[in-house]
Amino acid sequence: MTSQRKIIHIDMDCFFAAVEMRDNPALANIPLAIGGSRSSRGVIATCNYPARAFGVRSAMPTAQALKLCPQLHLMAGSMDKYKMVSRQIRAIFQRYSDVIEPLSLDEAFIDVSQSSHFGGSATRIAEDIRRVILAETGLTASAGVAPNKFLAKIASDENKPDGLFVITPDQVAAFVKKLPLAKIPGVGSKTAERLARLGLNHCQDIVSCDLAILVKHFGSMADTLLKRSQGIDDRPVRTERQAKSVGVENTLAEDISNYQDCVQALQLLWPKLQQRLGQQGDKGLQKIGVKLKFSDFRQTTVECQAQTVSLEQFVPLLHQAWQRRQQQGVRLVGLHLGFSSPNPGQLCLPFEVAGSR
Structure with missing residues (x-):
């Protein structure tokens, strides 16, 4: 009989913004957003909780965010700094388990099923991870503990920010029933x-x-x-070495029949894709691609070789994919990156989100 998994999902609280507030305490109590620009058609990468009180959210167009919160303080951010802090946090995870699956710079799954720390108590391990992160980085993290990845990820959001939520195996049925x-x-x-x-x-x-x-x-x-819906998720926690690609996609509420609307949908995916790149370390970028699914459920993907990536590089791929729609609307837009084996070169990731031309 397979033993019950013990999975922890750690999610840093408004990570990019939290790093900036840590480094400049004067930013702590004002609405702050990272990414976007007042002078370009950008989108918000993340924002702090004072900004969220005004309705500002990640992946929101900057213009909309500024309408909701005119006093919003915008920062371009520093991806190199965020990556450095992320590596520091990853090193903390490794003190408790070797089975770690980073999802982005600011979140990861940790399988502690075989851990001997704290008598094998996943709850106490999660508590200690949060304590050490705060002590060594000055940042808060929220954690979810559950028998599988799906429930652990949901649990980490239950007591945000700076919280812990545990779903034990005998609580799963009751928890998902009303979820x-x-x-x-x-x-x-x-x-x-x-x-x-x-x-x-x-x-x-x-x-x-x-x-x-x-x-x-x-x-x-x-x-x-x-x-x-039954609380079932058999996916194992996979280490970052197994990741060959990363991608994001969005199924739209209504089919798109205007090309500029499709470009905007692509722009909104860009900050989400950026957040998933931090786990790749020294893996070399090999290709980038755009995926479209049409109203008749056909789908197409256009790819090209690339060693660096920016938002503008996806636009001509989107245009090629758009030409294949055969008068159908678009119901899904996706972006993805493919990686080769590790190499000494570092993936170039421009952080500022620029509008397409």
Whole structure:
């Protein structure tokens, strides 16, 4: 019989902004956002909690953020500094387990199933990781502890910021029963709206729903929805050495039939892609690509070789993919990067998000 996994998900609190507030305490109590620009069509990479009180969110267009919060303090940020702090935090994780799966610069899964620290108590390990991160970096982290990755990720968001939430194996059924479907990783606001239109709002609604209806409306995603709604997730924690690519995508609430709307959808994905790049270390960038899925569920991908990456490089790939739509609308936009084996060169990641020309 396979032993029960013990998974911790660590998520740093407003990481980029927190680093800047640590280094300049004068920023701590004012609305602060990293990324974007007042003079370009940028998007927000992250923001602190005073900014979030005004409704500012990551991946939000800068112009919209400034309408919500005119006094918002914008900073270009320093990716090199954030990477350095991220490596420091990663080194802390390694004191407790070798089985670590970074998701981005500011979050990671840690499998402590075989850890002997604190008598094998995942809860006490998570508490100590948070304590050490604060002591050594001056930053706070939120943690979720659960029997699998899906639940651990949700748990880390339950008591944010600077909190800990534990879901024990015997609590799983009761926890997921009332869990909003919008909280399932991968179910964005657009998908949540489509689910709600079908009367599906909580995990218990999915479990009692006809599978044929789920497949009709959500295709291959139906199986994942059904499993997650029962608290099932068999995915192991994978170390960063196994990652060959990173990508982000968004299924839109309504199909896009205007090219400029598609460009804007691409721009909104860029900061999300940036946040997933920190785990790649010295892996060399090999290719970049754009994926589109059309109204008739056909999908196409356009790729090119690349050793560096910026937002502008994706635009001509998007244009090529757009030409293949055959008068169909676009229902999904995605970006991805492919990596070669490790090499001495460092991946060049310009942090400032520029608008497409």
